[in-house]
Amino acid sequence: MIRKAVWGGAALACVVGSSALYAQSESTIVTVVKVTGETWFKRMEEGVKEFDSNTPSIAASQTGPAKADAAQQQRLIEDLVAKKVTAIAVVPMDPSSLEGVFKRAMDRGIKVITHEADTQKNTLADIEAFDNKAFGARLNERMAKCMGESGKWTSFVGSLGSLTHVQWADGGAENAKKYSNMTLVDAKNESFNDANNAYQKAKEILRKHPDIKGFQGGSAIDVIGIGRAVEEAGLQDKTCVVGLGLPQDSGKYLESGAVDGIGFWDPKDAGIVMNKVAQLVVEGKPITDGMNLGVKGYEKVSVKKGAGAGVIITGEAWVDVDKSNYKQYPF
Amino acid sequence: MEVLVKRAFSDGQLNFLVGVNILVLACAAVLTGADFLDPYNLQSMASQIPELGLLAIGVMLAMISGNGGIDLSGIALANLSAVVAGLLVPGLVAPDEAPQLYAVVFCAVALTVGLLGGLLNSVLIAIVGLTPILCTLGTQLLFTGMAVALTNGSGVRIDGAGFLETLGYENILNVPWSFALFAVIALAIGAWMRFSPNGVRLFLMGTNARAAQYAGVPRIRMLMMVYTISGVLASVAGIVIAARTSSAKWDYGSSYVLIAILIVVMAGVRPEGGYGRMICLVLSATALQILSSTFNFLDISNFFRDCAWGLLLLLFLASSRIDLRMFWSQAPHKGGTATRPPL
Numbered sequence: 001m002i003r004k005a006v007w008g009g010a011a012l013a014c015v016v017g018s019s020a021l022y023a024q025s026e027s028t029i030v031t032v033v034k035v036t037g038e039t040w041f042k043r044m045e046e047g048v049k050e051f052d053s054n055t056p057s058i059a060a061s062q063t064g065p066a067k068a069d070a071a072q073q074q075r076l077i078e079d080l081v082a083k084k085v086t087a088i089a090v091v092p093m094d095p096s097s098l099e100g101v102f103k104r105a106m107d108r109g110i111k112v113i114t115h116e117a118d119t120q121k122n123t124l125a126d127i128e129a130f131d132n133k134a135f136g137a138r139l140n141e142r143m144a145k146c147m148g149e150s151g152k153w154t155s156f157v158g159s160l161g162s163l164t165h166v167q168w169a170d171g172g173a174e175n176a177k178k179y180s181n182m183t184l185v186d187a188k189n190e191s192f193n194d195a196n197n198a199y200q201k202a203k204e205i206l207r208k209h210p211d212i213k214g215f216q217g218g219s220a221i222d223v224i225g226i227g228r229a230v231e232e233a234g235l236q237d238k239t240c241v242v243g244l245g246l247p248q249d250s251g252k253y254l255e256s257g258a259v260d261g262i263g264f265w266d267p268k269d270a271g272i273v274m275n276k277v278a279q280l281v282v283e284g285k286p287i288t289d290g291m292n293l294g295v296k297g298y299e300k301v302s303v304k305k306g307a308g309a310g311v312i313i314t315g316e317a318w319v320d321v322d323k324s325n326y327k328q329y330p331f
Numbered sequence: 332m333e334v335l336v337k338r339a340f341s342d343g344q345l346n347f348l349v350g351v352n353i354l355v356l357a358c359a360a361v362l363t364g365a366d367f368l369d370p371y372n373l374q375s376m377a378s379q380i381p382e383l384g385l386l387a388i389g390v391m392l393a394m395i396s397g398n399g400g401i402d403l404s405g406i407a408l409a410n411l412s413a414v415v416a417g418l419l420v421p422g423l424v425a426p427d428e429a430p431q432l433y434a435v436v437f438c439a440v441a442l443t444v445g446l447l448g449g450l451l452n453s454v455l456i457a458i459v460g461l462t463p464i465l466c467t468l469g470t471q472l473l474f475t476g477m478a479v480a481l482t483n484g485s486g487v488r489i490d491g492a493g494f495l496e497t498l499g500y501e502n503i504l505n506v507p508w509s510f511a512l513f514a515v516i517a518l519a520i521g522a523w524m525r526f527s528p529n530g531v532r533l534f535l536m537g538t539n540a541r542a543a544q545y546a547g548v549p550r551i552r553m554l555m556m557v558y559t560i561s562g563v564l565a566s567v568a569g570i571v572i573a574a575r576t577s578s579a580k581w582d583y584g585s586s587y588v589l590i591a592i593l594i595v596v597m598a599g600v601r602p603e604g605g606y607g608r609m610i611c612l613v614l615s616a617t618a619l620q621i622l623s624s625t626f627n628f629l630d631i632s633n634f635f636r637d638c639a640w641g642l643l644l645l646l647f648l649a650s651s652r653i654d655l656r657m658f659w660s661q662a663p664h665k666g667g668t669a670t671r672p673p674l
Contacts, residue, residue: 036633066633071584074576075379079627082372083363096486096578100499108371161483 026057027086029278031271032077033064034093039248040267043331044091047271058086058282060275070094077101080110087111087282089274095120111281115274121308125277125287129265129297129317132164136171136216138318139242142261143172143214146240150181153214154205156222156243158193165218168244172216185209191222198225206233217243223262227253247321247329254323261322266329269295269317277313287311344599348614355618359625367628374507376617376624378575381513382409384616385568386587387594388520389561391612393463394595395524396554397537397604402561403467404452406587407474409569412444413579414478416569417487426492434493441566441573448474449562450555457554471588478581486580489573499574509571514613516567520560521609529556537604593640594619597647 031048033041045062052060065072070093078101080088088110092098095117102112102122114123143153155172157165169188176182186205191198198217202225205212215230217223223245230239236257245262253259272295280287289303297317306312321329359367366372386405393400416437426433448470455466491499498508506514524530536543536553544550573579598615600607619640626636 030630061630063627063630064633066637067586069584069586070580070582071382071572072586072633075623076627076633078375078379079372079624082369082375082624083366083628084371094486094578094580094583096488097576097580097583099578100491100576104500161485 027059027279027282029058029060029087029089029275029282030080030085031060031062031089031091031274032073032080033062033091034073035068036064036066039246039331041091044267044271047268048275050268051272051275055275055279058275058279062271068093070097074098074101077105081105081108084108085110087113087278089113089115089278090117091115092117092120098122111278113274113278113281115270118312119307120310121306123306123308124281124310126306126310126312127270127273127277128312128314129270131302131314131316132167133171133174134316135263135318136168137175138320139168139216139244139263140172140175142263142320143216143240143242144176144179144182146242146260147182147213149179151213152183152185152209152211153216154185154189154209154212155187155216156189156191156198156201156218156226158219158222159190160188162219168218169216182214185212191219191225193219193221195221195225195228198222199228200225202226202229203232206230206235213239215239215241215243217241217245220244220246220249220264223250223259224253227256227258231256231258246331247326248331251326254321254326257323261320262326263318263320265297265317266319267331269297273298273313273315273317287313342608342611344611345608345614348598348611348618351618352614352621355621355625359621359628363625363628367625370505372624374502374505376620377510378507379624380616380620381509381571382568382575382584383587383590383594383619384513384613385516385564385571386591387598387612387616388517388609389564390591390595391598391600391607391609392520392524392533392557392561393467394600394602395533395537395604395607396557397540398463400456400463400537400554400557400604401467401592402452402558402565403464403588404448404471404474405561405565405568405591406584407471407478408445408448408562408565409572410579410581410583411448411474411478411569412441412566413489413569413573414481414487414581415444416440417489417573417579418481421490426490430492431494433490434495437489437495437573438570441570442563445563445566445569446559447562448565449559452562453555453558456558457551475581482581484581486578489577489579491574491577495570495574498571499577509575512567512571516564517609517613524607524609529553533557534605537601537606539605590619590640593644596644599647 033044041064048060048062065076073093074097077088081101081104088105092114099122105112106122112123114120114126118126118128120126155169157169160166173184173187176184189201191201198221206229215226217226223241223243226241230236230241241259242261244264246264250259250262273293276293287303290300292299293301298315302314303311389402389405393402419440420433420437424433424436452467452470455461456463501508503511524533532548532553536548536550572583594615598611623636
């Protein structure tokens with residue numbers, strides 16, 4: 001029994017001893033991401049930290065589960081609700097599995113803000129970086145300019161089940177109708193979020209349509225797979241590849257010219273905006289259509305009713321990146 | 332009297348777990364302030380225990396049965412039963428019109444799926460003779476795959492109507508219903524293990540399978556019972572998850588398999604079989620939950636939590652192997668074998 005007590009004491013000393021005492025300030029806003037440690041969410045944390053240091057009245061921090069598991073995220077939020085933080089800003093793994101805990105949070109007077117969850121019912125405000133159709137049109141417009149507004153083009157999606165990807169492809173197709181010389185062939189190829197699948201599909205398309213001039217990517221890895229196929233075929237200068245992508249991952253193909261441009265939204269800005277909106281809600285200030293949230297791309301947000309009692313706030317926060325400026329974004 | 336007191340404190344593992352619970356709670360209260368002992372937080376922690384606790388009971392039963400027994404398919408079966416019930420039942424009973432009937436049918440369907448899944452495991456292990464770890468790994472993939480195929484990978488929204496809402500959100504005598512349900516199940520299975528003839532046979536079989544066979548313990552029937560109970564418990568966990576999250580999804584709780592095993596090992600259940608106590612399992616689950624909530628209160632990185640759990644597990648395992656008394660006391664050990672606590 002003594003030895004057990006000693007071992008147990010040792011274990012607890014290691015575990016609890018390494019935790020620091022914390023001081024609670026007036027308002028606390030905790031940002032909960034899908035998983036800690038991913039580049040995307042590290043970039044978001046930069047935004048949360050920036051907000052924290054610019055806003056002395058509020059203690060803002062970011063946390064998230066070590067594994068991308070909806071259950072772990074839910075337990076984490078459950079504890080934050082018990083701790084009674086002032087507001088939580090969540091990027092849900094799976095919006096539906098968090099409805100229960102969000103309801104409990106709001107019953108307890110905690111303000112709930114979400115990001116990338118426009119189907120969420122129990123939230124006060126959901127923040128979307130942009131309107132998906134408009135983002136698709138934007139990508140397509142860049143591709144159209146690159147290919148001289150004429151020729152064959154095709155679009156990729158992660159899967160037909162990914163609503164946002166399909167909206168981007170449709171938005172692109174709508175935009176391309178402006179140009180009578182552009183023809184869409186074999187639209188919405190599914191890459192299943194796998195760069196290798198995207199590569200195989202792109203190779204097939206290059207064989208079937210040797211004169212193809214444009215590719216519009218959907219999933220963030222589509223441009224990587226397409227870029228590889230284009231590079232192998234030596235068509236860097238004859239094709240235009242534009243799609244969602246991350247600067248660091250796509251950098252190699254941007255350099256070689258196989259990928260001509262990528263678009264994305266900056267998670268750092270999304271982190272700041274989530275906290276700003278949380279602050280507005282905590283202070284009881286209204287969020288109105290067309291208001292300026294003071295972050296680039298969110299200067300004139302559109303506000304409409306969400307799935308539940310809350311609102312959906314949509315910005316125009318896409319970032320256009322090409323060979324010249326991708327190095328500015330370290331993620 | 333003295334004998335009774337001695338008997339009550341004779342289980343080192345139990346004393347240890349009680350001590351750990353008190354110590355963690357005390358540390359948490361000191362470090363995070365009075366908020367931690369707020370009734371809301373105690374209820375919140377209690378309501379987080381059942382999902383994992385029910386899965387851990389299944390793993391414990393499988394482990395006690397010996398011969399490398401384990402059940403890895405628990406959370407997959409829990410998700411599958413909630414998914415099947417969530418897809419099927421709204422078509423049979425409208426949750427708005429007959430909420431109680433809806434909840435009853437929901438539970439019946441989920442439990443049936445759990446029973447069938449448990450039977451599949453038990454047939455494969457007891458009759459076909461597959462190794463439990465490989466068999467349940469296979470069925471885990473099968474159950475997960477079925478849940479993905481049924482839903483195309485997206486979540487199923489579940490109406491928390493009738494007593495499902497009570498189970499997910501309400502308290503009885505200040506105790507969350509889900510925790511009360513878990514406590515009743517743990518008590519029932521604990522009593523079954525300790526007092527029923529089958530419970531005694533289970534321990535005998537786990538201690539020495541061959542001797543048990545010669546003593547007339549029906550091995551196949553016992554194994555079938557263990558894995559079927561485990562399957563049904565998984566579906567109860569599925570119902571609790573569905574009630575608390577109002578949804579069911581194939582990949583919910585993908586980290587639960589390992590945490591359930593951690594709870595079981597921390598409870599002192601012998602991985603070789605033949606020993607394990609329900610009270611220790613419950614205390615092990617509560618200790619882990621309090622520790623986990625403490626980390627969230629203190630805003631400690633979740634990576635550190637994994638590291639801390641691994642450390643805790645190793646120390647628990649080491650504590651049963653290394654005898655520290657050797658280092659500071661020359662007192663003679665008495666017997667050594669008498670340290671095994673009663674069942």
